[in-house]
Amino acid sequence: MTARIGCKGCSEGAELDFSFTMAFQPILDLAEQRVWGYEALVRGAGGESAASILGRVTPETVYRFDQAARVKAIELAGRLFPADDATRLSINFMPNAVYEPAACIRSSLEAARKAGFAHDRIMFEFTENEKFRDTAHVTRIVAEYRRQGFLTALDDFGAGFAGLNLLANFQPDLIKIDMDLLRGIDSDQRRQIIVAGIIGIARSLGIAVIAEGVETAGELDTLRSLGANLFQGYHFAKPHLEALPQVSGFPVAGTPRPALQ
Helix, strand or coil, X not given: CCCCCCCHHHHCCCCCCCCXXXXXXXXXXXXXXXXXXXXXXXXXXXXXXXXXXXXXXXXXXXXXXXXXXXXXXXXXXXXXXXXXXXCEEEEECCHHHCCCHHHHCHHHHXXXXXXXXXXXXXXXXXXXXXXCCCHHHHHHHHHHHHHCCCEEEEEEECCCCXXXXXXXXXXXXXXXXXXXXXXXXXXXXXXXXXXXXXHXXXXXXXXXXXXXXXXXXXXXXXXXXXXXXXXXXXXXXXXXXXXXXXXXXXXXXXXXXXXXX
């Protein structure tokens, strides 16, 4: 489908001159032994890396790309996701590419309606690695998305520009601890202390935590001992292009459904 132009930033921006699609990677809830959701990750139509696609996005196309990426993720999820009402879709977005929050969400709302996705099943991730031009603007985006019923998550927590300041200002529903902070945590006491502190702060604020980029059984065991329940990483499954990966011990619930018309 063609994304509906919802704001001035999109209507005045240049058309995209490249195609792309999405790969999906599971997020697991080990406490409940289920697939909590899947993150949609940008890829080229032939499986090319996210970097190769994002490198083609220009200041003139960033608004349209951000909108098109959301719609693509929701459309594919509507076709691929199991026929349940719980499996969540996580979508990355660019806060600096949101011209006006209420207008820019329109195409996502329409795609969700057609795919039969309740808003509370869709999570929008914004990354701490992107230096925001206007933190007040990002605060408005998060507030509007939460008002619409979407979940919000702060990605790459512990890696970027503002750290705890962002957490205090935006109060997302979830945070994703940066994978570099988790790497080798099973043999690094300093990392264990830092991550335990992050999990404790998040719990006190009513914020869920996802440990992303988990690659080894040792990392997993240590993170579970520190109180983490939600996990994502190559230890469980690599992203699959336009498909949902199978995770050992975590069969995909139900069967894929056709997108609603």
